[in-house]
Amino acid sequence: MQRKVFVSGIAALLVALLAGCTGGSNDGGSTDNSNPGDAGTATAAAQPGKYRTLPEPCSAVDEDTLDTLLPGIQQITDAEQRQKAYEGDATLTYDTDRKVGCRWKVESAEATDHLLVDFERVVSYDNAVSDDNEAQVVFAERLTAADLPEPASSSPTSSPTSDPSSSAPSTSSADPGSSPSASASVSASGSASGSASPSVAPSDLQPRTLTDLGDEAFLDDALSGSGSTAQQRTVTVAFRTSNVIVTIQYEEQPATVGVAPDSQEMQDRARKLAAQLSDTLGGQ
Numbered sequence: 110m111q112r113k114v115f116v117s118g119i120a121a122l123l124v125a126l127l128a129g130c131t132g133g134s135n136d137g138g139s140t141d142n143s144n145p146g147d148a149g150t151a152t153a154a155a156q157p158g159k160y161r162t163l164p165e166p167c168s169a170v171d172e173d174t175l176d177t178l179l180p181g182i183q184q185i186t187d188a189e190q191r192q193k194a195y196e197g198d199a200t201l202t203y204d205t206d207r208k209v210g211c212r213w214k215v216e217s218a219e220a221t222d223h224l225l226v227d228f229e230r231v232v233s234y235d236n237a238v239s240d241d242n243e244a245q246v247v248f249a250e251r252l253t254a255a256d257l258p259e260p261a262s263s264s265p266t267s268s269p270t271s272d273p274s275s276s277a278p279s280t281s282s283a284d285p286g287s288s289p290s291a292s293a294s295v296s297a298s299g300s301a302s303g304s305a306s307p308s309v310a311p312s313d314l315q316p317r318t319l320t321d322l323g324d325e326a327f328l329d330d331a332l333s334g335s336g337s338t339a340q341q342r343t344v345t346v347a348f349r350t351s352n353v354i355v356t357i358q359y360e361e362q363p364a365t366v367g368v369a370p371d372s373q374e375m376q377d378r379a380r381k382l383a384a385q386l387s388d389t390l391g392g393q
Contacts, residue, residue: 154236154237155233155235155236155237155238155239155240155242156239156240156241157239157240158230158231158232158239158240158241158244158351158352158353159241159350159351159352159353160230160350160351160352160353160390161206161230162206162230163205163206163207163208163209163228163230163353164209164228164386164389164390165209166197166199166200166209166210166211166226166227166228167196167197167198167199167211169211169226169228169386169389170197170211170213170224170226170382170385170386171385172195174381174382174385175195175213175224177378177381178213178222178224178359178378178379178382179194179213179215179222179224180215180217180219180220180222181215181216181217181218181219181220181221181222182194182195182215184217184218185215194213194215197211197212197213197224198211198212198213199211200212200225200227206230207229207230207232208227208228208229208230209227209228210225210226210227210228211225211226212224212225213225217364218364219363219364219365220361220362220363220364220370221361221362221364222359222360222361223358223359223360223361224357224358224359224360225356225357225358225359226355226356226357226382226386227355227356227357227358228353228354228355229247229353229354229355229356230352230353231243231244231247231352231353231354232352240351240352241351241352243352244349244351244352244353244354245325245349247354248325248347248349248354251347251354252318252327252347255316255327255329255345255347257316257317257318257327257329258315258316258317260317260318314330314372314373314376315330316328316329316330316331319346319348319380322346322348322380322383322384322387323348323349323350323355323387324348324349324350324351325348325349326346326347326348326349326383327346327347327348328344328345328346328376328379328380329343329344329345330342330343330344330345330372330375330376331343332369332372338366339362339363339364339365339366340362340363340367340368340369340370341360341361341362341370342360342361342362342369342370342372342375343358343359343360344358344359344360344372344375344376344379345357345358345359345379346359346379346380346382346383348383348387350387350390350391353390355383355386355387355390357379357382357383357386359375359378359379359382361375
């Protein structure tokens with residue numbers, strides 16, 4: 110009998126709590142805790158993302174920037190073909206409100222250069238998750254997939270204000286300074302081989318996260334091929350601003366076998382373009 114009284118007391122307490130959550134109803138009727146008009150129990154919907162549209166990708170990169178990224182474009186003598194090279198080719202997409210991109214490819218006597226610019230607007234279909242939070246998840250997945258090396262630990266002599274994300278172990282497979290052709294001379298197009306500038310340590314050119322671009326960003330740098338074949342360097346810069354993720358993929362393959370594209374030069378060009386695109390988004 111004592112147990113029955115205890116259970117009845119628990120039930121009464123639950124009924125009282127439910128009645129309190131639904132505005133204090135005490136009419137003895139059933140309570141479902143789902144009154145849409147009760148401001149005390151309504152769950153606020155997550156905020157939508159800042160961006161509702163995307164830039165036009167093929168016009169997002171100006172001609173001066175393309176001249177720098179794709180040096181062979183100025184070597185095209187036919188004006189119509191040169192203009193077509195500037196225009197690029199839009200990537201296939203089925204929803205231009207969600208994803209757009211543009212590709213450029215320019216061949217010259219010295220090298221073949223490729224550039225891809227991609228914009229993606231992330232939308233959450235969960236009312237409890239904001240577009241920004243969903244974009245954070247998507248970006249984190251891409252950062253994980255990039256498999257960047259762990260940042261190197263600061264040495265005892267390092268400045269305490271140094272950015273640990275700007276360096277990484279020299280054992281990375283994409284080590285820009287480890288190419289056998291790192292001491293090759295500058296090519297005829299003005300692009301140096303894989304050697305880094307004396308003022309920049311090879312570890313500072315490793316794949317890494319970036320702290321000066323968008324809400325979060327990373328840079329990847331991979332060199333494919335060997336000394337006996339043409340080597341291609343691919344520099345990828347990706348960043349997130351609110352619910353938009355921007356990806357830049359910049360590739361160069363020299364015509365000369367055994368010559369590797371310069372890592373610092375390509376990274377600098379890609380990061381400069383990323384900063385410009387970030388400013389473009391900021392102006393929307």
